[in-house]
Structures are given as C-alpha cells and as structure tokens.
Amino acid sequence: MKAAAIYGPGDVRVLDIDRPAPEPGEVLVEVKACGLCSSELGMWADPAFKTEEPIFFGHEVSGxxxxxxxxxxxFAVGDRVTIFTDRGGYAEYVAVPEAWAVRLDAGTPFDWALGEPIGCAMNGAARSGIEVGDTVALIGVGFMGGLILQGARLKGASRIIAVDARPESLALARALGADVVVDASKEDAARRILELTGGEGADVVIEATGKQGALDAATDAARIRGRLIIFGYHQGGKRTIDVQAWNWKGLDVVNAHERDPQAYLKGIRTGIKLLEASQLTVAPLLSHYFELKDINAAFRTAASKPDGFLKAVVTF
Incomplete structure (x- = not known):
C-alpha cells in the first residue's frame, strides 16, 4: 500500500509498504480522508527537525x-468511521483498536468527519468554563478557531468577539456568527476588546493561534478574575508570559488540550453527534484538497497560507 513518511524538513515521501493486518481487538480502516495538522507542519517546516528513522504520521482520519x-x-466490514490514531494516517490503510473508532452516519462526508481535531475543539470548549451569558473573545479563527467558536456558542456565550488578521478568517468568523469581528492587522485587538466591554475585558479569552503576540493580547483582554484559555498549539520555541498580570487579575488559566485517548474519544463522540445533528459545521473550514502523491504540495500550501487558505485535507 501507499503511505507517507517524513524524513526531515520539507521532505515527506510516499512509500510502498506492507498493508497492516489488524491485531486482536483492532479494526483495519481504509482511509478516505486525513487532515493536515499544524503540529505536523511544525516538523515539516523546522530546519532543526531531525529523525533517524522515517516517521509515518497523520492523525485526522476517517474511512x-x-x-x-x-x-x-x-463494527462490521463496510462501516464508516472516524478514528483516533497516532499510527500514520497518511496511508491507504491504518489499524487501530476498535475502541478508538467512532461510527459515522451513512450521509456524513468523510472530509467533514475529521474526528481528532473536532474532538480537540469540543474538549477545548468544554474545558473553557464558558457559562451562559458570558462574553467570549476568540483570538485566532483558523480551522480550529472556527470549530471552537461554534463550541463557545453552544456552551452559551451571549457575545463572541472574534480576532484575526487574515481576510478569509474574518469572513469565516462572520459566517459562523461572531457578534463582533476585529481585524488585528488594523487595530490593537486587546484595546478594542476592552472598548467593547466597557473597559472590563472579556469573561473568557481563548487564544487559538499558538503565537506569542496572541498570548500577550489574550492576557491584556481578559477581565479581572476572568478565564484565559490557551488552545493554540505552541511550538517552535519557548514563550514568555506576564505572570504579574496573571497574578494581579487573578486569572484562571487553562491549557485546553487533552492527551488521554479516552478524553479525546469523548470529544470526538460529542463533536460527531453535533455534526450529524447540524449543530456543528465543518465544510466552510475546509479550503484545499490534495491526493496522497501531492502531500508535499499540501504542506507547502499550509506553510505559505495563500489567500483563502484555512485547512488542507488529503483524500484517497
């Protein structure tokens, strides 16, 4: 079968390898879609990344x-599923424990049902502590930000202020129902959030970029005794934080990522239920599609973020 592995910076190769056989208690899944994650982009783009052995990767899988x-x-042969995996989803087949698979309805498109990121976003929304009536500021409205924006609304946020600097992300935030959209390329985002909240700051601020500047803005935009949710995946070096501001404001700071497979699966199940009940939308968040043979082009596109880019998906 065909499978992609990363060998080094900018070097992903499609190889011919043996098709895996499912072990006891596992299912073998024929992959139909695998989303490209920003955590993988970090390896691909990092000139310091090294590996002695090729890494078969890809974890946003349905099939x-x-x-x-x-x-x-x-499950039965022919069932449609999305899965939690760390075994190499950029491949024609992947084997996982059957407990790591979540059933999909017959009409659910595979590219919409990227279970791992959906579950990650739903878990982030759950851990945010958003209460009915809260004002939520979301800094970063890419693919994951678009999911968590919807999660914040479902949690009961009465007002969502969405911040980004890219036109496509600002348009996405409007389409998903953000009450106010702030263009960070034209104005100070934290100052604008303070203005919009009468100088108090937002009840909950969600940082969803993984960048230092957004972390700083999130600290400034949170109200006294507010909640700061670090949802962005921070890679590529250390970050600094204003602990004095965190102390003075008495902020509750939550790193809203899960690493326990069971927690991931809970979020995936929740997200798929919402998707299939038309309470969560994914289609507007997907912008670029690639075949497996063009996977390096997918990574180049994700790294350069051309106009209109939100999410790359490899389809089979």
Missing part, C-alpha cells in the same frame, strides 16, 4: 472498516 481483527465485534 471505512475493511477488516476485523480477532475478537473485534463493535
């Missing part, structure tokens, strides 16, 4: 059950 391992009984 069709192709084979059952001994004792696997939750």
């Amino acid at each position: 069709v059950v192709a084979e059952l391992g001994e004792g696997a009984s939750r």
